[in-house]
Amino acid sequence: MNELECVETMDKAGQQYWDRHWESIPQSEFKPDGGRLRDSGDAALAGLIRRAFEPLPKGAEIVEAGAADSTILPWIVRTLGASGTGLDYSEAGCERFRRRLAACSVPAEVVCCDVFAPGDGLRGRFDGALSMGLVEHFTDTVAVVGALGALLRPGGRLLTLIPNMRGSVGALQRAVAPSVYRVHVPLSAHDLAAAHAAAGLRVVDSGYLQPMGFSVVNFNEPSASRVGYWMRRLAVAGLARISWASWWIDRHARLPRSVLFSPWAYCVAERPVAK
Template identity: 25%
Template sequence: MSNTLTDRSFWRNYWESKTGLAFPVNRNYLFHSLLSDIIKRFNPNSAIELGGFPGYYAIFLKKHFNITSTLLDYFVHHQILEDVLKVNNLTGDDIQVIEADLFNYTTPTQYDMVLSCGLIEHFYDTKDIISRHVQLLKPGGVLFITLPNFKGINGWFQKRFDKENYMKHNIDSMNPKLLDSIAKDLGLKEVRTAYYGGFSIWLENKEQMSALVKIFFKLVWMAGKTLTKIFRFESKQLSPYIVLEARKQTL
Protein backbone atom coordinates (compact mmCIF):
# COMPACT_ATOMS: atom_id res chain seq x y z
CA MET A 1 0.00 0.00 0.00
CA SER A 2 1.24 3.46 -0.85
CA ASN A 3 2.22 5.63 2.10
CA THR A 4 0.43 8.68 0.70
CA LEU A 5 -3.27 9.54 0.72
CA THR A 6 -2.90 11.75 -2.39
CA ASP A 7 -1.33 11.63 -5.86
CA ARG A 8 -0.21 14.00 -8.61
CA SER A 9 -3.64 14.22 -10.21
CA PHE A 10 -5.15 15.21 -6.88
CA TRP A 11 -2.68 18.06 -6.47
CA ARG A 12 -2.94 19.20 -10.07
CA ASN A 13 -6.72 19.40 -9.78
CA TYR A 14 -6.45 21.02 -6.37
CA TRP A 15 -4.15 23.85 -7.44
CA GLU A 16 -5.82 24.45 -10.81
CA SER A 17 -9.16 24.84 -9.02
CA LYS A 18 -7.78 27.65 -6.84
CA THR A 19 -7.92 31.37 -7.56
CA GLY A 20 -6.03 34.24 -5.98
CA LEU A 21 -2.87 32.23 -5.41
CA ALA A 22 -0.55 35.04 -6.50
CA PHE A 23 -0.44 37.51 -3.62
CA PRO A 24 2.29 39.33 -1.69
CA VAL A 25 3.59 37.23 1.21
CA ASN A 26 3.72 39.88 3.91
CA ARG A 27 5.77 40.02 7.09
CA ASN A 28 2.69 39.01 9.13
CA TYR A 29 2.01 35.84 7.12
CA LEU A 30 0.62 32.83 9.01
CA PHE A 31 3.10 31.43 11.58
CA HIS A 32 5.25 34.55 11.16
CA SER A 33 5.70 35.04 14.91
CA LEU A 34 6.92 31.46 15.40
CA LEU A 35 9.27 31.61 12.43
CA SER A 36 10.61 35.03 13.43
CA ASP A 37 11.36 33.68 16.89
CA ILE A 38 13.19 30.66 15.46
CA ILE A 39 15.26 32.88 13.18
CA LYS A 40 16.12 35.19 16.08
CA ARG A 41 17.26 32.25 18.22
CA PHE A 42 19.09 30.13 15.64
CA ASN A 43 19.98 32.49 12.77
CA PRO A 44 19.61 29.92 9.95
CA ASN A 45 21.32 30.70 6.65
CA SER A 46 19.57 28.03 4.59
CA ALA A 47 16.12 26.47 4.61
CA ILE A 48 14.06 23.98 2.62
CA GLU A 49 10.27 23.90 2.52
CA LEU A 50 8.93 20.40 1.87
CA GLY A 51 5.63 19.86 0.08
CA GLY A 52 5.06 23.57 0.13
CA PHE A 53 4.01 24.52 -3.38
CA PRO A 54 3.45 27.39 -4.24
CA GLY A 55 6.31 28.06 -1.83
CA TYR A 56 4.85 30.76 0.38
CA TYR A 57 7.14 29.96 3.29
CA ALA A 58 10.25 29.66 1.13
CA ILE A 59 9.28 33.09 -0.23
CA PHE A 60 8.63 34.42 3.28
CA LEU A 61 12.09 33.37 4.46
CA LYS A 62 13.85 34.75 1.38
CA LYS A 63 11.87 37.96 1.07
CA HIS A 64 11.90 39.07 4.70
CA PHE A 65 15.05 37.44 6.11
CA ASN A 66 17.23 36.85 3.03
CA ILE A 67 17.61 33.18 3.91
CA THR A 68 18.77 30.97 1.05
CA SER A 69 15.54 29.08 0.41
CA THR A 70 14.59 25.92 -1.45
CA LEU A 71 11.17 24.51 -2.29
CA LEU A 72 10.76 20.76 -2.78
CA ASP A 73 7.42 19.34 -3.87
CA TYR A 74 6.08 16.29 -5.66
CA PHE A 75 4.03 18.54 -7.94
CA VAL A 76 4.99 22.03 -9.12
CA HIS A 77 2.74 24.06 -11.41
CA HIS A 78 5.38 26.28 -12.96
CA GLN A 79 3.06 28.99 -14.29
CA ILE A 80 1.44 29.42 -10.88
CA LEU A 81 4.86 29.52 -9.25
CA GLU A 82 6.08 32.13 -11.71
CA ASP A 83 3.04 34.30 -10.96
CA VAL A 84 3.53 33.98 -7.19
CA LEU A 85 7.22 34.87 -7.42
CA LYS A 86 6.52 37.85 -9.66
CA VAL A 87 3.99 39.45 -7.31
CA ASN A 88 6.58 39.09 -4.53
CA ASN A 89 9.25 40.80 -6.64
CA LEU A 90 11.25 37.59 -6.92
CA THR A 91 12.38 35.44 -9.83
CA GLY A 92 13.18 31.79 -10.35
CA ASP A 93 16.79 32.60 -9.45
CA ASP A 94 15.80 33.65 -5.93
CA ILE A 95 14.23 30.36 -4.86
CA GLN A 96 15.67 26.96 -5.75
CA VAL A 97 12.87 24.66 -6.87
CA ILE A 98 13.10 20.86 -6.76
CA GLU A 99 10.23 18.86 -8.25
CA ALA A 100 10.72 15.38 -6.84
CA ASP A 101 9.19 12.59 -4.82
CA LEU A 102 10.59 13.01 -1.33
CA PHE A 103 10.57 9.24 -0.85
CA ASN A 104 12.90 8.73 -3.82
CA TYR A 105 14.96 11.89 -3.35
CA THR A 106 18.55 11.66 -2.20
CA THR A 107 21.05 14.49 -1.85
CA PRO A 108 24.12 15.25 0.26
CA THR A 109 22.77 18.76 0.90
CA GLN A 110 21.51 19.53 4.39
CA TYR A 111 19.88 22.70 5.67
CA ASP A 112 19.86 24.87 8.78
CA MET A 113 16.05 24.76 8.78
CA VAL A 114 13.65 22.17 7.39
CA LEU A 115 9.99 23.08 7.45
CA SER A 116 6.64 21.92 6.15
CA CYS A 117 3.21 23.41 6.66
CA GLY A 118 0.41 21.01 5.81
CA LEU A 119 2.37 18.01 4.54
CA ILE A 120 2.79 15.20 7.06
CA GLU A 121 -0.96 14.68 7.55
CA HIS A 122 -1.25 13.37 3.97
CA PHE A 123 0.76 10.23 4.79
CA TYR A 124 -0.14 7.06 6.66
CA ASP A 125 3.24 6.62 8.37
CA THR A 126 3.79 9.80 10.36
CA LYS A 127 7.15 8.76 11.78
CA ASP A 128 8.50 7.93 8.34
CA ILE A 129 7.54 11.26 6.77
CA ILE A 130 9.02 13.19 9.70
CA SER A 131 12.23 11.16 9.40
CA ARG A 132 12.51 12.40 5.78
CA HIS A 133 12.59 15.94 7.17
CA VAL A 134 15.30 15.02 9.68
CA GLN A 135 17.52 13.50 6.96
CA LEU A 136 17.71 16.91 5.28
CA LEU A 137 18.55 18.73 8.51
CA LYS A 138 22.07 19.77 9.46
CA PRO A 139 23.33 18.78 12.91
CA GLY A 140 22.11 21.54 15.22
CA GLY A 141 19.49 22.59 12.68
CA VAL A 142 15.88 23.35 13.50
CA LEU A 143 12.79 21.45 12.39
CA PHE A 144 9.47 23.29 12.05
CA ILE A 145 6.30 21.40 11.12
CA THR A 146 2.68 22.51 11.17
CA LEU A 147 -0.44 20.57 10.34
CA PRO A 148 -4.16 21.19 10.63
CA ASN A 149 -6.11 20.04 13.67
CA PHE A 150 -9.18 18.11 12.51
CA LYS A 151 -10.00 16.68 15.93
CA GLY A 152 -12.06 19.66 17.04
CA ILE A 153 -14.68 21.97 15.56
CA ASN A 154 -12.73 22.53 12.35
CA GLY A 155 -12.55 18.79 11.79
CA TRP A 156 -16.27 18.42 12.39
CA PHE A 157 -16.93 20.90 9.58
CA GLN A 158 -14.50 19.09 7.29
CA LYS A 159 -16.03 15.68 7.94
CA ARG A 160 -19.62 16.90 7.74
CA PHE A 161 -19.39 19.17 4.70
CA ASP A 162 -16.29 18.06 2.75
CA LYS A 163 -15.82 14.35 3.44
CA GLU A 164 -13.73 13.84 0.29
CA ASN A 165 -11.09 16.33 1.45
CA TYR A 166 -11.29 15.07 5.04
CA MET A 167 -10.43 11.54 3.89
CA LYS A 168 -7.23 12.81 2.27
CA HIS A 169 -5.85 13.43 5.77
CA ASN A 170 -4.41 11.07 8.37
CA ILE A 171 -6.43 12.20 11.38
CA ASP A 172 -4.34 10.07 13.76
CA SER A 173 -1.28 12.22 12.96
CA MET A 174 -3.03 15.24 14.50
CA ASN A 175 -1.85 14.45 18.02
CA PRO A 176 0.74 16.62 19.82
CA LYS A 177 1.72 13.77 22.17
CA LEU A 178 2.30 11.45 19.22
CA LEU A 179 4.42 14.05 17.44
CA ASP A 180 6.44 14.67 20.60
CA SER A 181 7.10 10.94 20.97
CA ILE A 182 8.11 10.54 17.31
CA ALA A 183 10.49 13.49 17.45
CA LYS A 184 12.21 12.11 20.53
CA ASP A 185 12.39 8.61 19.02
CA LEU A 186 14.18 10.17 16.03
CA GLY A 187 16.80 11.62 18.38
CA LEU A 188 15.65 15.22 18.22
CA LYS A 189 16.05 17.54 21.20
CA GLU A 190 14.35 20.68 22.51
CA VAL A 191 11.06 19.24 21.24
CA ARG A 192 8.00 21.44 21.55
CA THR A 193 4.51 20.55 20.35
CA ALA A 194 1.38 22.63 20.82
CA TYR A 195 -2.01 23.58 19.46
CA TYR A 196 -1.89 26.95 17.70
CA GLY A 197 -4.04 29.58 16.06
CA GLY A 198 -6.68 30.53 18.62
CA PHE A 199 -9.67 29.65 16.44
CA SER A 200 -10.44 29.17 12.78
CA ILE A 201 -12.47 26.93 10.51
CA TRP A 202 -12.37 26.52 6.75
CA LEU A 203 -13.84 24.48 3.91
CA GLU A 204 -12.01 23.92 0.63
CA ASN A 205 -15.37 23.67 -1.15
CA LYS A 206 -17.18 26.46 0.70
CA GLU A 207 -18.23 28.24 -2.50
CA GLN A 208 -20.16 25.14 -3.57
CA MET A 209 -22.09 24.94 -0.29
CA SER A 210 -25.72 25.97 0.11
CA ALA A 211 -26.62 29.41 1.47
CA LEU A 212 -27.76 27.80 4.73
CA VAL A 213 -24.42 26.08 5.26
CA LYS A 214 -22.56 29.31 4.49
CA ILE A 215 -24.64 31.19 7.07
CA PHE A 216 -24.04 28.47 9.68
CA PHE A 217 -20.33 28.49 8.88
CA LYS A 218 -20.14 32.27 9.25
CA LEU A 219 -21.97 32.26 12.59
CA VAL A 220 -19.67 29.61 14.06
CA TRP A 221 -16.60 31.40 12.67
CA MET A 222 -17.65 34.73 14.20
CA ALA A 223 -18.54 33.18 17.57
CA GLY A 224 -15.23 31.33 17.80
CA LYS A 225 -13.19 34.35 16.74
CA THR A 226 -14.95 36.59 19.28
CA LEU A 227 -14.44 34.11 22.11
CA THR A 228 -10.76 33.54 21.47
CA LYS A 229 -10.11 37.24 20.92
CA ILE A 230 -11.47 38.02 24.38
CA PHE A 231 -9.99 34.92 26.03
CA ARG A 232 -6.95 33.86 23.98
CA PHE A 233 -6.16 30.21 24.55
CA GLU A 234 -5.19 27.14 22.58
CA SER A 235 -7.11 23.88 22.73
CA LYS A 236 -7.84 20.63 20.93
CA GLN A 237 -11.43 21.68 20.26
CA LEU A 238 -10.84 25.21 18.94
CA SER A 239 -7.27 25.62 17.67
CA PRO A 240 -6.96 25.09 13.90
CA TYR A 241 -3.31 23.99 13.84
CA ILE A 242 -0.72 21.85 15.59
CA VAL A 243 2.94 22.90 15.65
CA LEU A 244 6.09 20.82 16.15
CA GLU A 245 9.48 22.43 16.69
CA ALA A 246 12.69 20.52 17.46
CA ARG A 247 16.44 20.55 16.91
CA LYS A 248 18.76 17.92 15.54
CA GLN A 249 21.57 16.75 17.78
CA THR A 250 24.99 18.19 17.01
CA LEU A 251 27.78 15.82 16.09
Protein backbone atom coordinates (compact mmCIF):
# COMPACT_ATOMS: atom_id res chain seq x y z
CA MET A 1 0.00 0.00 0.00
CA ASN A 2 1.48 3.43 -0.92
CA GLU A 3 1.25 6.50 1.36
CA LEU A 4 -1.95 7.96 -0.17
CA GLU A 5 -3.75 4.57 -0.19
CA CYS A 6 -2.84 4.33 3.48
CA VAL A 7 -4.40 7.78 4.07
CA GLU A 8 -7.58 6.70 2.21
CA THR A 9 -8.07 3.76 4.56
CA MET A 10 -7.93 6.04 7.61
CA ASP A 11 -10.37 8.59 6.07
CA LYS A 12 -13.80 7.58 7.46
CA ALA A 13 -15.72 9.96 5.16
CA GLY A 14 -13.75 10.23 1.88
CA GLN A 15 -13.70 12.72 -0.97
CA GLN A 16 -16.95 11.51 -2.61
CA TYR A 17 -18.82 11.90 0.69
CA TRP A 18 -17.75 15.58 0.85
CA ASP A 19 -18.48 16.23 -2.85
CA ARG A 20 -22.08 15.00 -2.29
CA HIS A 21 -22.27 17.05 0.93
CA TRP A 22 -21.23 20.31 -0.77
CA GLU A 23 -23.57 19.74 -3.72
CA SER A 24 -26.59 19.44 -1.41
CA ILE A 25 -26.40 21.49 1.81
CA PRO A 26 -27.53 25.14 2.09
CA GLN A 27 -25.05 27.96 2.72
CA SER A 28 -24.52 29.22 6.25
CA GLU A 29 -23.31 32.57 7.61
CA PHE A 30 -20.89 33.57 10.39
CA LYS A 31 -22.27 36.41 12.56
CA PRO A 32 -20.06 36.88 15.61
CA ASP A 33 -20.37 40.65 16.05
CA GLY A 34 -24.07 41.53 16.45
CA GLY A 35 -24.48 40.58 20.14
CA ARG A 36 -27.63 38.51 19.44
CA LEU A 37 -28.16 35.56 21.79
CA ARG A 38 -28.66 33.10 18.90
CA ASP A 39 -25.24 34.07 17.48
CA SER A 40 -23.41 33.37 20.77
CA GLY A 41 -21.79 30.26 19.22
CA ASP A 42 -20.23 32.39 16.47
CA ALA A 43 -19.09 34.98 19.05
CA ALA A 44 -17.44 32.26 21.20
CA LEU A 45 -15.67 30.88 18.13
CA ALA A 46 -14.47 34.34 17.08
CA GLY A 47 -13.08 34.89 20.61
CA LEU A 48 -11.19 31.59 20.46
CA ILE A 49 -9.72 32.40 17.02
CA ARG A 50 -8.57 35.83 18.23
CA ARG A 51 -6.89 34.28 21.30
CA ALA A 52 -5.27 31.50 19.26
CA PHE A 53 -3.79 33.83 16.63
CA GLU A 54 -3.22 36.85 18.89
CA PRO A 55 0.60 36.55 18.86
CA LEU A 56 0.69 36.68 15.05
CA PRO A 57 1.46 39.99 13.31
CA LYS A 58 -0.98 41.79 10.94
CA GLY A 59 -0.59 40.34 7.45
CA ALA A 60 0.26 36.89 8.86
CA GLU A 61 -0.36 34.01 6.46
CA ILE A 62 -3.19 31.79 7.74
CA VAL A 63 -4.40 28.58 6.09
CA GLU A 64 -7.69 26.81 6.79
CA ALA A 65 -7.59 23.08 6.05
CA GLY A 66 -10.97 21.64 5.08
CA ALA A 67 -11.99 25.16 4.07
CA ALA A 68 -14.77 24.25 1.62
CA ASP A 69 -17.36 27.04 1.70
CA SER A 70 -15.75 28.41 4.87
CA THR A 71 -17.47 31.34 6.56
CA ILE A 72 -14.55 31.65 9.00
CA LEU A 73 -11.62 32.36 6.67
CA PRO A 74 -13.21 35.44 5.03
CA TRP A 75 -13.87 36.78 8.56
CA ILE A 76 -10.23 36.11 9.56
CA VAL A 77 -8.92 37.94 6.48
CA ARG A 78 -11.21 40.93 7.07
CA THR A 79 -10.96 41.18 10.84
CA LEU A 80 -7.41 40.09 11.64
CA GLY A 81 -5.94 41.58 8.46
CA ALA A 82 -4.44 38.18 7.61
CA SER A 83 -3.54 36.81 4.23
CA GLY A 84 -5.77 33.73 3.79
CA THR A 85 -5.44 30.39 2.02
CA GLY A 86 -8.22 27.80 1.95
CA LEU A 87 -7.27 24.19 1.29
CA ASP A 88 -9.71 21.35 0.60
CA TYR A 89 -9.69 18.12 -1.40
CA SER A 90 -13.34 18.40 -2.50
CA GLU A 91 -13.58 20.13 -5.90
CA ALA A 92 -17.30 20.84 -5.31
CA GLY A 93 -16.43 22.39 -1.92
CA CYS A 94 -13.61 24.52 -3.38
CA GLU A 95 -15.95 25.77 -6.13
CA ARG A 96 -18.51 26.87 -3.52
CA PHE A 97 -15.76 28.59 -1.56
CA ARG A 98 -14.52 30.47 -4.67
CA ARG A 99 -18.09 31.69 -5.26
CA ARG A 100 -18.41 32.82 -1.62
CA LEU A 101 -15.10 34.73 -1.77
CA ALA A 102 -16.14 36.45 -5.00
CA ALA A 103 -19.55 37.38 -3.51
CA CYS A 104 -18.01 38.98 -0.39
CA SER A 105 -14.99 40.43 -2.30
CA VAL A 106 -12.44 38.87 0.05
CA PRO A 107 -9.08 38.05 -1.52
CA ALA A 108 -7.94 34.55 -0.53
CA GLU A 109 -6.17 31.75 -2.31
CA VAL A 110 -8.07 28.45 -2.82
CA VAL A 111 -5.96 25.30 -3.16
CA CYS A 112 -7.75 22.08 -4.09
CA CYS A 113 -5.53 19.33 -2.66
CA ASP A 114 -5.24 16.64 -0.01
CA VAL A 115 -3.81 17.93 3.28
CA PHE A 116 -1.59 14.82 3.33
CA ALA A 117 -0.07 15.79 -0.05
CA PRO A 118 -0.10 19.60 -0.15
CA GLY A 119 2.98 20.11 -2.30
CA ASP A 120 6.23 21.74 -1.24
CA GLY A 121 5.01 25.33 -1.73
CA LEU A 122 2.60 24.92 1.18
CA ARG A 123 4.71 22.91 3.65
CA GLY A 124 6.34 25.06 6.35
CA ARG A 125 4.85 28.26 4.87
CA PHE A 126 2.15 29.46 7.27
CA ASP A 127 2.17 31.54 10.47
CA GLY A 128 -1.21 30.10 11.45
CA ALA A 129 -3.38 27.11 10.51
CA LEU A 130 -6.86 26.07 11.54
CA SER A 131 -9.31 23.28 10.89
CA MET A 132 -12.88 22.91 12.02
CA GLY A 133 -14.51 19.51 11.65
CA LEU A 134 -11.64 17.78 9.85
CA VAL A 135 -9.34 15.72 12.09
CA GLU A 136 -12.13 13.64 13.70
CA HIS A 137 -12.82 12.00 10.33
CA PHE A 138 -9.47 10.16 10.42
CA THR A 139 -8.79 7.02 12.45
CA ASP A 140 -5.14 8.11 12.95
CA THR A 141 -5.54 11.46 14.76
CA VAL A 142 -1.79 11.92 15.26
CA ALA A 143 -1.14 11.52 11.51
CA VAL A 144 -3.74 14.10 10.47
CA VAL A 145 -2.66 16.59 13.17
CA GLY A 146 0.93 16.04 11.99
CA ALA A 147 -0.12 16.88 8.42
CA LEU A 148 -1.67 20.16 9.66
CA GLY A 149 1.41 20.97 11.74
CA ALA A 150 3.63 20.43 8.67
CA LEU A 151 1.94 23.44 7.01
CA LEU A 152 3.37 25.74 9.73
CA ARG A 153 6.68 27.54 9.91
CA PRO A 154 8.57 26.94 13.19
CA GLY A 155 6.78 29.02 15.87
CA GLY A 156 3.52 28.97 13.86
CA ARG A 157 0.16 28.40 15.61
CA LEU A 158 -2.41 25.65 14.97
CA LEU A 159 -6.06 25.82 16.08
CA THR A 160 -7.99 22.54 15.79
CA LEU A 161 -11.73 22.32 16.49
CA ILE A 162 -13.88 19.20 16.43
CA PRO A 163 -17.53 18.56 17.27
CA ASN A 164 -17.71 16.87 20.68
CA MET A 165 -19.04 13.44 19.76
CA ARG A 166 -18.28 12.08 23.24
CA GLY A 167 -21.17 13.78 25.07
CA SER A 168 -24.85 14.58 24.54
CA VAL A 169 -24.14 16.14 21.10
CA GLY A 170 -22.66 12.80 19.99
CA ALA A 171 -25.62 10.87 21.43
CA LEU A 172 -28.07 13.12 19.54
CA GLN A 173 -26.00 12.84 16.33
CA ARG A 174 -26.07 9.05 16.64
CA ALA A 175 -29.85 9.04 17.18
CA VAL A 176 -30.86 11.41 14.35
CA ALA A 177 -28.28 10.53 11.67
CA PRO A 178 -26.32 7.34 12.43
CA SER A 179 -24.57 7.40 9.04
CA VAL A 180 -23.16 10.86 9.84
CA TYR A 181 -22.12 9.74 13.33
CA ARG A 182 -20.26 6.76 11.83
CA VAL A 183 -17.84 8.96 9.84
CA HIS A 184 -16.58 10.54 13.10
CA VAL A 185 -14.03 9.32 15.63
CA PRO A 186 -15.43 10.43 19.04
CA LEU A 187 -12.55 12.33 20.73
CA SER A 188 -12.39 14.26 24.00
CA ALA A 189 -10.43 17.51 24.39
CA HIS A 190 -7.87 15.46 26.32
CA ASP A 191 -7.49 12.98 23.38
CA LEU A 192 -7.13 15.92 20.99
CA ALA A 193 -4.40 17.59 23.06
CA ALA A 194 -2.56 14.27 23.45
CA ALA A 195 -2.60 13.81 19.65
CA HIS A 196 -1.09 17.30 19.14
CA ALA A 197 1.69 16.53 21.64
CA ALA A 198 2.32 13.13 20.00
CA ALA A 199 2.58 14.90 16.62
CA GLY A 200 5.50 16.94 18.02
CA LEU A 201 3.57 20.17 18.70
CA ARG A 202 3.63 22.20 21.93
CA VAL A 203 0.11 22.40 23.36
CA VAL A 204 -0.74 25.98 24.43
CA ASP A 205 -4.39 25.48 25.42
CA SER A 206 -7.17 22.94 25.03
CA GLY A 207 -10.70 22.48 26.29
CA TYR A 208 -14.36 22.79 25.35
CA LEU A 209 -16.14 25.72 23.73
CA GLN A 210 -19.52 26.87 25.12
CA PRO A 211 -21.54 25.16 27.83
CA MET A 212 -24.09 23.64 25.40
CA GLY A 213 -24.99 23.79 21.69
CA PHE A 214 -27.09 21.29 19.77
CA SER A 215 -27.17 23.19 16.46
CA VAL A 216 -23.83 21.56 15.61
CA VAL A 217 -25.78 18.30 14.99
CA ASN A 218 -26.25 17.41 11.30
CA PHE A 219 -29.82 16.06 10.93
CA ASN A 220 -29.47 14.98 7.26
CA GLU A 221 -29.75 11.18 7.31
CA PRO A 222 -29.81 10.20 3.60
CA SER A 223 -32.06 7.14 4.12
CA ALA A 224 -34.75 9.13 5.99
CA SER A 225 -38.24 9.72 4.51
CA ARG A 226 -39.59 13.27 4.11
CA VAL A 227 -41.53 12.93 7.37
CA GLY A 228 -38.44 11.49 9.07
CA TYR A 229 -36.37 14.42 7.80
CA TRP A 230 -38.77 16.98 9.31
CA MET A 231 -39.04 15.11 12.62
CA ARG A 232 -35.24 15.10 12.92
CA ARG A 233 -35.01 18.74 11.93
CA LEU A 234 -37.63 19.79 14.49
CA ALA A 235 -35.98 17.73 17.27
CA VAL A 236 -32.60 19.40 16.66
CA ALA A 237 -34.20 22.87 16.39
CA GLY A 238 -36.04 22.31 19.72
CA LEU A 239 -32.87 21.23 21.52
CA ALA A 240 -30.97 24.15 19.94
CA ARG A 241 -33.47 26.48 21.69
CA ILE A 242 -32.59 24.84 25.03
CA SER A 243 -28.93 25.64 24.34
CA TRP A 244 -29.90 29.27 23.70
CA ALA A 245 -31.37 29.32 27.23
CA SER A 246 -28.04 28.03 28.59
CA TRP A 247 -26.22 30.81 26.67
CA TRP A 248 -28.49 33.41 28.30
CA ILE A 249 -27.68 32.01 31.77
CA ASP A 250 -23.98 31.84 30.82
CA ARG A 251 -23.98 35.60 30.12
CA HIS A 252 -24.95 36.24 33.75
CA ALA A 253 -23.23 33.35 35.59
CA ARG A 254 -20.54 31.37 33.80
CA LEU A 255 -21.61 27.74 33.27
CA PRO A 256 -19.06 24.92 33.09
CA ARG A 257 -17.66 23.70 29.74
CA SER A 258 -17.69 19.90 29.76
CA VAL A 259 -17.30 16.69 27.80
CA LEU A 260 -20.95 15.96 28.60
CA PHE A 261 -22.66 19.02 27.13
CA SER A 262 -20.25 21.26 25.19
CA PRO A 263 -20.63 21.20 21.39
CA TRP A 264 -16.95 21.66 20.47
CA ALA A 265 -13.56 20.49 21.72
CA TYR A 266 -10.47 22.46 20.70
CA CYS A 267 -6.69 22.56 20.91
CA VAL A 268 -4.27 25.43 20.30
CA ALA A 269 -0.68 24.32 19.68
CA GLU A 270 2.61 25.67 18.37
CA ARG A 271 5.21 24.18 16.06
CA PRO A 272 8.40 24.25 18.15
CA VAL A 273 11.37 26.29 16.95
CA ALA A 274 14.43 24.05 16.52
CA LYS A 275 17.29 25.00 18.90
